[in-house]
Amino acid sequence: MTSAATPTRAPVGATPSVRRRLALQRPRPVLVRLYAAVFSELGLLGAPARRRGARFVARSLPAIAAVGLGALVPLRVFEAPLFGWPQISAMAVLAVALGAVVWRRVARTAAGDAATYREQLELGSVFVVAAYVLAQSAAAGHGESAFQAVVYLVMAFLVAFLAPGVGAALVGLAVALELLVWAAHGARGWELPDAIVHSGFVTVFAVLYWGVLAAQVAASRRDERIAIDRRMKEIDQLARSYRLTVAAPDDAQDRDERDRRWLEGAVIEIEAAVGGALEVAEAALRCHTCALFWLSDDEKELVLRDCRSPSEAIAREPFPAGEGALGAAVRQGRAIRIHGEVKGATYYGDGMRPRALLAVPLLEPRGGFVRGVVVVDRLEAVPFCDDDERLLARLAAEILRAIDAERLIKDVKQGRAETDRFYRSIERLNRTQKPADVFDALFEVAREMVPVDFAAIVLREENDETRVRVVRVFGGEHGKGALEGHAFTVDSGLVGSAIRMDMILPVAAPDPAKTPVFGDVSLKGLTSLKILPLRVGERPVGALVLGAERRNAYAPEPVRQLNVVAMHAAQSLERAHLFDKTERLATTDGLTGLVNHRTFQERLDGHLAQAQRYGKKMSLILCDIDHFKSVNDTYGHPVGDQVLRGVAKTLGKDARTTDVVARYGGEEFAIVMPETDTGGAMVIAERIRERIGKLVFETEQGPLRVTMSLGVATFPEDGTKKAELVERADGCLYHAKRHGRNQSVSAASLRAPRRAAG
Structure with missing residues (x-):
C-alpha cells in the first residue's frame, strides 16, 4: 500500500486552515472517487470540475435520497409484499445516505466541529422517510400498518437527541407526509380522521417525549445544584470547625470568591489527611471501627467526621460529648483504654458493645484544648497495648498538624492577597484626577477590605475650618437623603471628634443608633462603626465613616491598612482639588469668573458643529458696556473692575444653564445660546439690557449707572460658519453703538430694511 493511502491526521490544537489543508491530503471517499471516475469516463467535465461535481453529489446524496423517496411515500409505491424490490431498493439508498451523513459527522467531530442544523435535518429526514417506507411496506393496502408505531418511536428518538428547532421541522415533515398520503389516495372524507389521528400521535409522541426529557x-x-449547595454548607461548617475561618452569622456572605476556593481546597486536603490516618490505624491496629469525632464549637456535642467500619450503626447525628468513653477522653484530655464488655461505646446506634476500645483526644499544641477524639475498637477480646496507644496518639497529632498546616497556608495566602489588594488600592487612588473619582475609588477599596453597609465622606468647609460637610454617602437605607450635604461643627459628634483629635474612633464599640455621629445625627440599623480621619500632612481635612450591620466587623489589621489608604485618599483629594483649580484658571477669566476667550472659541465650535449635524438653531450675542473708557478715566480702574464683575454676575443670572457666557475681551462679553432662534435670543438680550440699566454701583464720586449695547446673529440664517456668525453679531453691535447705544440689534432686523428698499 502506498503512503498516499495513509490518512493525514490534524495535530491537537491545529487551526481550521491547517485542518482544511490536511483534509485535502486525505483519501477521497469511495462515493467521491466513484462519481469522479464516472464523470471522467463520460468526458463531461474537466478534472477540477469533475472533482467539485463529485463532492457536490456526495454532499447532496442524503438530501436527494430523503426528498426523492419521501416524494414516493404519498404515491404508496412501497405498498407491496414485504421485502419486495421497491422496499429493498429504498432501504439500500437510505442506508447509503445514512452512511454518508454519519461519515461526514465523524469527520467533522474529529476536526472539533459541532453538528450543524443542516446535518441534523438531513439525518432526521432520512430516519423519518425510512420509518414511513417500513410502515407503508407492511400495510399493503390493508388499512393500519403493523409498523406504524415505528414512526412514533423514531420521532420520539429524534426529538430527544436533535436540536428543538430541527425536531419541530421533522414533526412538520411527518405531518405533511400523512396529509400527502391521504390526498394522493383520493382525499376521501372517511380516511381523513385516520390521517389526523396519525399526525396527532406523531405530534403527541414528540411533545411528550421532549417534555419528559426536559x-x-x-x-x-x-439535584446537582442541591448537592453542590449541601457540599458547600458542609465545607463551610468544616472550615469553622477546623478554625480555618472565623465563625460568622448564618446570613454572612463571602466577599471574595477566592477565599471560598481556598476554604474548599483546605477542607479537601484535611479530609484526605484524616482519611489516610484512619486507613493507617485500621490496617495497623486490626480494629473493627476506626472513627474521628470532632467537638462542636460550644463543646457540648461530638460530630462524626470520618470513619472506617463495616457497621452501618455508627452515629451520623451529633451526640452529647460528656457520655461514655469518648466523653471521658474529652473531659480528662488523655487516652482511654477499655477491654472486656465495653458499655461506653455511645457512638453505636444499635447498642453494640465491642470487647476492646481505645480513644485518644486531639489536643491543640498551644493551650492543650481538646478538638476531637479518635477512637478504635475490636469485637474480639484482644485489648489494646501501649504501642497501639502511642501509634493512635501519633496519628491524632498528624491530623492536627495537617489542620494547622492548612490554616497556616490559608493565612499566608490571605495575607498576601490582602497586601496585593492594598497596593492595588493605593495605585488606583493615585490615578484619580477628580474628587468624585476619589470618592468612588475609596468606597470600592473599603468594600474590598472590610464589610461595608454604610459609608460616608466628610470634608472641612473651604471658608470655615470649624465646620465640616457630608459630601458623599453610600448606603441609602441608612439615611443617604438626609445626610448628604449635612453640615455641622467639629465640636459635635464622633466624626467631629475624630477630625479634631486626628485619631481613629470609636475606640470601643458604641451603639451607632444612640451615639451622635454626624453632629447630633445618629445612624440606625448598624452595630459596627469606624471613623478614619483624612489628613494631608499633619492637617486633618475630613473623615471616612464606615458602618456595618454585623457586630465586631472591623478587625485591627484591616483598619490599620484602611488608615493608610485614607491618608493616600486625602492626598488624592488634595491633588484633585488642585487639578480642578488649575482647570478653572485655564478656562475661566480671573476677574469675572466667566469663561475666557479661548474656551469660548472652543465651546462655540462645539455648539456650532452640533447645530449643523442635527439641523438646530443657534444664536450668538455680542455685548459691550457703553462708554466704559470714560468710567475708567473718571472713576478709576478699581471701579471699572467692579462694574465688570457686576455686569458679569447679571449676565450669568439672566442666561440659561445651557448657554455659554464668556468675557470676550476688555468690556466686551459674548453669549452662545444653543437651540435658540433670533426671537428667543432677542428676548434674552433685551432682558439683560434692562437689568444692566438698573444696576447701581456705589463709588466715592457717587452712584454710577451704565448701559449696554447688544448684537444678535443666528445660525443658519445669518451665517453657517463661525467667522460669519461672529462678523454678523459684531456688525449688529456696532450698528447699535452708532445709532444711540443702549439697544439690542439683530441681523434679521438689519436685513428687513434692505428687503423693503429693494
Whole structure:
C-alpha cells in the first residue's frame, strides 16, 4: 500500500486552515472517487470540475435520497409484499445516505466541529422517510400498518437527541407526509380522521417525549445544584470547625470568591489527611471501627467526621460529648483504654458493645484544648497495648498538624492577597484626577477590605475650618437623603471628634443608633462603626465613616491598612482639588469668573458643529458696556473692575444653564445660546439690557449707572460658519453703538430694511 493511502491526521490544537489543508491530503471517499471516475469516463467535465461535481453529489446524496423517496411515500409505491424490490431498493439508498451523513459527522467531530442544523435535518429526514417506507411496506393496502408505531418511536428518538428547532421541522415533515398520503389516495372524507389521528400521535409522541426529557434534565440539574449547595454548607461548617475561618452569622456572605476556593481546597486536603490516618490505624491496629469525632464549637456535642467500619450503626447525628468513653477522653484530655464488655461505646446506634476500645483526644499544641477524639475498637477480646496507644496518639497529632498546616497556608495566602489588594488600592487612588473619582475609588477599596453597609465622606468647609460637610454617602437605607450635604461643627459628634483629635474612633464599640455621629445625627440599623480621619500632612481635612450591620466587623489589621489608604485618599483629594483649580484658571477669566476667550472659541465650535449635524438653531450675542473708557478715566480702574464683575454676575443670572457666557475681551462679553432662534435670543438680550440699566454701583464720586449695547446673529440664517456668525453679531453691535447705544440689534432686523428698499 502506498503512503498516499495513509490518512493525514490534524495535530491537537491545529487551526481550521491547517485542518482544511490536511483534509485535502486525505483519501477521497469511495462515493467521491466513484462519481469522479464516472464523470471522467463520460468526458463531461474537466478534472477540477469533475472533482467539485463529485463532492457536490456526495454532499447532496442524503438530501436527494430523503426528498426523492419521501416524494414516493404519498404515491404508496412501497405498498407491496414485504421485502419486495421497491422496499429493498429504498432501504439500500437510505442506508447509503445514512452512511454518508454519519461519515461526514465523524469527520467533522474529529476536526472539533459541532453538528450543524443542516446535518441534523438531513439525518432526521432520512430516519423519518425510512420509518414511513417500513410502515407503508407492511400495510399493503390493508388499512393500519403493523409498523406504524415505528414512526412514533423514531420521532420520539429524534426529538430527544436533535436540536428543538430541527425536531419541530421533522414533526412538520411527518405531518405533511400523512396529509400527502391521504390526498394522493383520493382525499376521501372517511380516511381523513385516520390521517389526523396519525399526525396527532406523531405530534403527541414528540411533545411528550421532549417534555419528559426536559423535566428529567431540569430535575437532574436541580439535584446537582442541591448537592453542590449541601457540599458547600458542609465545607463551610468544616472550615469553622477546623478554625480555618472565623465563625460568622448564618446570613454572612463571602466577599471574595477566592477565599471560598481556598476554604474548599483546605477542607479537601484535611479530609484526605484524616482519611489516610484512619486507613493507617485500621490496617495497623486490626480494629473493627476506626472513627474521628470532632467537638462542636460550644463543646457540648461530638460530630462524626470520618470513619472506617463495616457497621452501618455508627452515629451520623451529633451526640452529647460528656457520655461514655469518648466523653471521658474529652473531659480528662488523655487516652482511654477499655477491654472486656465495653458499655461506653455511645457512638453505636444499635447498642453494640465491642470487647476492646481505645480513644485518644486531639489536643491543640498551644493551650492543650481538646478538638476531637479518635477512637478504635475490636469485637474480639484482644485489648489494646501501649504501642497501639502511642501509634493512635501519633496519628491524632498528624491530623492536627495537617489542620494547622492548612490554616497556616490559608493565612499566608490571605495575607498576601490582602497586601496585593492594598497596593492595588493605593495605585488606583493615585490615578484619580477628580474628587468624585476619589470618592468612588475609596468606597470600592473599603468594600474590598472590610464589610461595608454604610459609608460616608466628610470634608472641612473651604471658608470655615470649624465646620465640616457630608459630601458623599453610600448606603441609602441608612439615611443617604438626609445626610448628604449635612453640615455641622467639629465640636459635635464622633466624626467631629475624630477630625479634631486626628485619631481613629470609636475606640470601643458604641451603639451607632444612640451615639451622635454626624453632629447630633445618629445612624440606625448598624452595630459596627469606624471613623478614619483624612489628613494631608499633619492637617486633618475630613473623615471616612464606615458602618456595618454585623457586630465586631472591623478587625485591627484591616483598619490599620484602611488608615493608610485614607491618608493616600486625602492626598488624592488634595491633588484633585488642585487639578480642578488649575482647570478653572485655564478656562475661566480671573476677574469675572466667566469663561475666557479661548474656551469660548472652543465651546462655540462645539455648539456650532452640533447645530449643523442635527439641523438646530443657534444664536450668538455680542455685548459691550457703553462708554466704559470714560468710567475708567473718571472713576478709576478699581471701579471699572467692579462694574465688570457686576455686569458679569447679571449676565450669568439672566442666561440659561445651557448657554455659554464668556468675557470676550476688555468690556466686551459674548453669549452662545444653543437651540435658540433670533426671537428667543432677542428676548434674552433685551432682558439683560434692562437689568444692566438698573444696576447701581456705589463709588466715592457717587452712584454710577451704565448701559449696554447688544448684537444678535443666528445660525443658519445669518451665517453657517463661525467667522460669519461672529462678523454678523459684531456688525449688529456696532450698528447699535452708532445709532444711540443702549439697544439690542439683530441681523434679521438689519436685513428687513434692505428687503423693503429693494
